[in-house]
Amino acid sequence: MAVTRLKRKAKRNQAVAKNRIATIKRLSLKVDIKRVDAEELKAEFAK
Template identity: 60%
Template sequence: MGVTRLKRKDRRNKARANNRVARIKQLLLTPVIKNVDMDELRAQFGEAPKNKPATEETTAPATEETAATTTEETSAQ
């Protein structure tokens, strides 16, 4: 009596194994960074630009306008 082979499952298992080997090979191809001088890297980029804080004058009227429109909408209903 012959042995029944599960061909689709066999293909799937082989594909999984091949994908795993390919993934490992891809990870091994990437170079490993060693002995990095962080101070030298920071010097290459220079100083980060400092963000200017928003003034209260520009933010305050916007909140008053939105509050006024919401009160008008509620009173109209």
């Protein structure tokens, strides 16, 4: 028996997987700013 492949569906599945991986990588690259001193920031902008 011959096997019929759904090429269009395979391309769509690969695209979804690539987008998911790219999104995870993009989100993991963000660095959270912690311990922000508000007074120090205000002093910098006041200069």
